[in-house]
Amino acid sequence: GSDDSDSGTSSGSSGSAATSTPAPKSIKVGLVTDIGGLNDRSFNQLANQGLERAKSELGVETRVLVSKSNADYVPNLSTLAQQKYDLVIGVGFLMADAMDTVSSKFPDTKFAIIDVDATGLKSKPANVSGALFKEQEAGYLVGYMAGLYLKDNGGGTAGSVGGQKIPPVDHYIAGYQAGVKAADPDAKTVNAYSQKFDDPAPCKEIALDQISKGAKVIFQVAGGCGLGALDAAKEKSVQGIGVDADQAYLGAHIMTSALKKVDNAVYDEIKAVQGGTFKGGDNTIFDVKSGGVGIGDTNDVGAKYADQVKAIQDKIASGELTDIPNTVK
């Protein structure tokens, strides 16, 4: 019984909130990470940052549940739903099935899931919002910068190190390679997957290998493993490109980073729920235009090309530049 009255009041108030935006309503938001954990220096961490921001700026009550294994997904999601959290956010495409199950069980709770197409969920739940990113656009931007750099330095190779061959990774890499080619049609690209997201050693070996074969830029798309790739760049004094979060803090060898603003996505979803604009059964696309993906801080080398890249960014935002590939051949 209490379920109904709860959701009744919340939907009622959100209706009015849509028009008048009074003082933010205090809602409860739960976040369930995937097994990467909170310090993955990647999207779990970013999601948590978004949550923290919402907590301080929007005054929402938050709780984070870290999944230690896939056995935790369903209980974690459903525990938060049962405890009447207004919004439960799941992170990562591996949680898709669990999200599907739990959201169908709790039709009155709102769910959001990062990196999953909500319309593709098996039971087509109407209370799940998917947050999808056009990683290829970010990849294109950093690739473009890499290509410009190569061109200025007598051409050469742009390397990339992926974790596993999965969609978000390939989006980045495909965009990156296209960007490189666009800036310097003579440049070559190499790519390899480490098959791991946690152990930095294989990524570093791959990067070293690419560097030994002439790569002058290394783009990592492999989470914690990729830090090894960037370390190789540092060691061999070539340019490194970070991923997801802004990894400029790693040192002056980081030319720039391809950003995937999971924090913004989380923040936006929370804000939408609070503001009553939450829309289930559909996806929110985060792209250059919406500021959901982009390019991070640049080092001295990258700064030279910032304007040119900015121009490209504008072109993408304005829809002038489309059909950036999202699959790696």
Add this chain to the structure above:
Amino acid sequence: MSDVDDELPPDATVAARLATYVRAGGVVTPLITLLVAFIVGGLVVLITGHDPIATYKAIFNGTGLNWFFPWVTGADRALAAVNLQQTLIVTTPLILTGLAVAFAFRCGLFNIGGQGQYIVGSVFAVWVGSSFEGMPSLLHILFAIVAGMLGGAFWAGIAGLLKALTGTNEVITTIMLNWIAIWTGNYLFSLGGPLQNSNPTQKDVPVSNDVVAGARLPVFWGDPDLQGLHVGLFIAIAALLVFWVLLNRTTLGFEVRAVGFNPDAAEASGISVARNYIVVMAICGAFAGLAGTLDVLGWQFRIATNDIQASQLGFFGIAVALLGRNTALGTFFSALLFGGLITGTSVRNLDPTVFEPALATNLTYMIQGLVVLLVSTDVLVLYLWRLRRRKRPAVAEVSV
């Protein structure tokens, strides 16, 4: 009773060693072992600035074992029920991976390959479980279980075969087989891999097909949709029984124990040691394979490549078996204990203000390590034993 330590010949097999400890300490030893492990763990918690009692209490409540307390009522009780279901879901494979280690120990073998066998078993199970749609449910489940057990048996059998034929140390081979299983499994479900799902909307996801509804194990407690407790628990308990009967009431078990205690004597009485190594490893693999099968059919329903790299249940089996002293009952209780530790330290149950869950996970490892370390000697108990004997003057002096 003479001092257990002096009874042991220096080249005693692991099986003989543990048998001696069981004789010496009975049920008291594992309990003291546990107590010490938890005290040491608590000290670590204390030293690093947390409250050990509150931590342990929170962990305990997280296991759902408080469900058994009649004074826990209302929402707490509902939560406890859910937690207990999760604990038992984890206990189920732990029992089986524990048996996979225990059975090998009884034959004098150290099976570190439970993880690989678990993976191979689950791969077979998910393949059978997600194919053959429309098969009668019971038949389908049985089919999947048999397939999973055979898969595990095959994988462990390799180590048994190599040990039997070339004398290669099973510790090394099972470790290698673990890694090979992990990577082969990853390959099978990776993009373009032979067992990657055929669902068009998921063609970009490195995950298997779903186990069809008919091949899923019925849930008997909790919400079937929200990972309630499936009947696999009973299958695991039945496996404990099988383990006991096999070991103590069959000629095969007789051989296994004889080989475990003294392979030379066994061989001299006509028992084929090599054959036993192969058979025993295969049975161990079947247990571990069943663990993977029950997980797949009971709640997991699919395997993603990341699941394979992240799973640790096979390794936990070592601690389960050792703490349980390789006995059926002991294995059950230690599986329950570790199942409880795993769920109890999960973030869902452990309030981060009491104790940071990331720390708690590592605390579990530490406690596990301490338990195994203490079991490896039962040093404490032996020590107390000797102390007591020293205090008590020699009762009667016997001349040679």
Add this chain to the structure above:
Amino acid sequence: MADAPALELRGITKRFGPLVANRSVDFELRRGEIHALLGENGAGKSTLMNVLYGLHQPDEGEILLGGEKVEIRSSSRAIGLGIGMVHQHFMLVPVMTVAENLVLGAEPKKGPLLDYKTAAARTRELSERFGLAVDPDARVQDLGVGAQQRVEILRALFRGAKVLVLDEPTAVLTAQEAQDLFVVLRNLKAEGTGIIFISHKLNEVLDVADRITVLRRGEKVDTVPAEGATERSLATLMVGRDVLLRVEKDDVKPGETLLSLTGVSARDDRGLPVVRDVSLDVRAGEIVGLAGIDANGQSELIETIMGLRKPDEGTIMVAGHDVTHEGPRATLASGVSHIAEDRHRRGLVLEFDLAENLCLREYKSPAFSQHGFLSPKKMVARARKLLKEFDVRGGAPETRAGSLSGGNQQKVVIARELNADPQVIIAAQPTRGLDVGAIEFVHRRLVEERDAGRAVLLVSLEMEEIRSLSDRVLVIYEGQIVAEMPPESSEEDFGMMMTGGGRGVGKDSA
């Protein structure tokens, strides 16, 4: 104090739990004396010496060296005090060379490195000085027992032993080798070394010792001068009563051949040939003794017969069946019983209870299992019967085999093996480590089995046992049967054959 004894033990008591291995033992060794220590198995001789060498700490009593009280907490202390010991079981590192073994613990060095050249040179020097021939660069694992014995003695001398303890040094030696050893001992004695000499062989003791101390059940009985003592008087001191070990048996009436080996050859674990072209027959109703010095291929020969070791060549027939490549199970099934030479290693599963041990051969037979399921009740019932029949004391069917005393363990093995109604019995060292009563029991049973028409192959290192039980004796040397002799042949003749005298080749001098 020049006239103080080289060594004095006063009131040494050593307990192992409730067992008192030494009770208030006094012992004195003079300079330049060979002092024999006598006693039955388990009398506490080795224990006393281990106390002296620092391997055990005495519960009571004190040790005086040259009149000075000393505490010996470790063997390095003992070595430092000039005590050397040659142990009953050799204490050498098989994979290392003689020189390395010799210098272990007092290595000559060149800078930080081991100076192997000096080590070898000193070995050679010492070996020449005392007439103990060894090759410094040979690996110990390739040496015969006699040579290993010499290495042990050299090792003690290398460390400057003034008091030398030899624990049953002649047990593994032939009569001739023993005589050679005695020459060395007399030389050492002349140089002033005090020697404690342990042996079970009364004639040797009378031959070489100056004084003799007898232990019985951990207590010192007496110390007597060798002069005037006789074997009989010593035996009485040792056992506490008159003894005469004599096995009564009827004349032999051999029947058909039950065990037959033709041209059997086999290798040891390292792949070296140890059994060479052995042919032998054992007929129903006879006991054939296989005499030989330890490690001349006896163990491997038995393993080959039992199917535990694959022969390179030859055939093995049991009661007309060819079991050469059949493996242990089929060999047992064809009617062979095997009293293993090491009951702890091959004979028993110590962690099993007696009922299980007694079923080790037959657990698969329908009498004890159906469709692969055991029936413990039947196993226990049978065990109860056998334990009574074979007079196993201190054990019920549920008792763990490991908790029985050695003699009773041996009875369990014998009960199981004889109850299998065998045609052929292979008895390897069936009385090793047993007391007099138990030995009598085992001997009586073996003779009974022979009289019942079974073929018995008796393998033993004890010449006394071989001679008193066997109807025929085969001598094995370096894996070959070198002679067949009647049991009445003299000890010297046996010794000659057992050392290769029959072939004129010495193994250790090589």
Add this chain to the structure above:
Amino acid sequence: MTPAKQVGWAGVALGFLAFFIAVPPIMVRSPVVIALVALAGVTAGVLAVRGGERRLGWGAVVAGLIGIAGGYAATQSGETNLKSVVVWGALLASTLRYATPLTFGALGGLFSERSGVINIALEGMMLIGAFFGAWGADVTGSWVLGIVIAIAAGAVFAALHALFAITFRADQIVSGTALNLLAVGITGYLYVQIYGTDGTPDDLPRVPDVNLPIKSVPFFGDVFGSLNLLVWLALAMVLVTWVVVFRTAWGLRLRSAGENPLAAETAGLSVVRTRYLAVMVSGGLAALGGAFLSIGFLHTFSQNMTAGRGFIALAALIFGRWRPGTALLATLLFGFGSALAQALPVFSPSGAVLFQALPYVLTLIAVTGLIGRSIPPLALGRPLPKS
């Protein structure tokens, strides 16, 4: 070497030659030539089997078959692909990096096992070294001190193994397993407690590379031109270990403790002390391997970052028959497998995951096949009998 043995080894060599000539720089493109060479290897193997060298002979047969398979695959793949995979210089440099932690681990294991103590806890000791190396370098700001602290931590942790294995006479495999779990727990706990969610700092002091003025020398420049100091140290340690174990008095004592502890004891040595020292040296060396990972190579610590390398080191030790030189070869074999696995995906991206299993398959084959049963120190795993 008996003639059969020579034939056997020749067969093994021919098998590998068949593969070798198919790849750059030689790149024979004719499958027939490859097949002929490999078949010669197989034939030699069969001959060796006939001559009584069964295991080696079969090893040669297997090598020949691998040669055919690998060589044929090479002739069928594009030259560009081949050239990009088989760049011997890069491949071998990578091999050395993969092998270095394993070499330290295997040498550590050698000390312990030669003294009679099974060391399955190498994995844990490496992990301890990896963490304390990083932590030490971080707090002291010096990689030298980081290494020192790693070694000390490894030795202390190993002392725990010694305490249980030697003093308490525990089953050494079981207590080793326990230590591995404990190491994961301890390092994970400290890592989370000290570094929280930020991870180790990014300016962690690094063990420097040794840059030799041979950069321009073909091949050698690529392989040895700029290796990490610890790689060189690992190679040096192989020699040092050999000298210590086989040429010094302490080495003699160490080996005697592992072969016949009672003999050592009666020679007046303290087996307990020798074994303690050996196990602690073992811990120090294994920790050095871990430190190479954290501050020599990757410049970060992550939880459970040794990822099974300790076990591989142990396998290498066994495969190498408890001798430093052969153990090094074994680690190089494994390192080569890993390096190759990393390079092979060029051929088949979908099979890329499968290639990851390559080093483990190689180790498995190596441990069981070719070399045959290695005979461990006689007293390995046996506690000293109580007196």
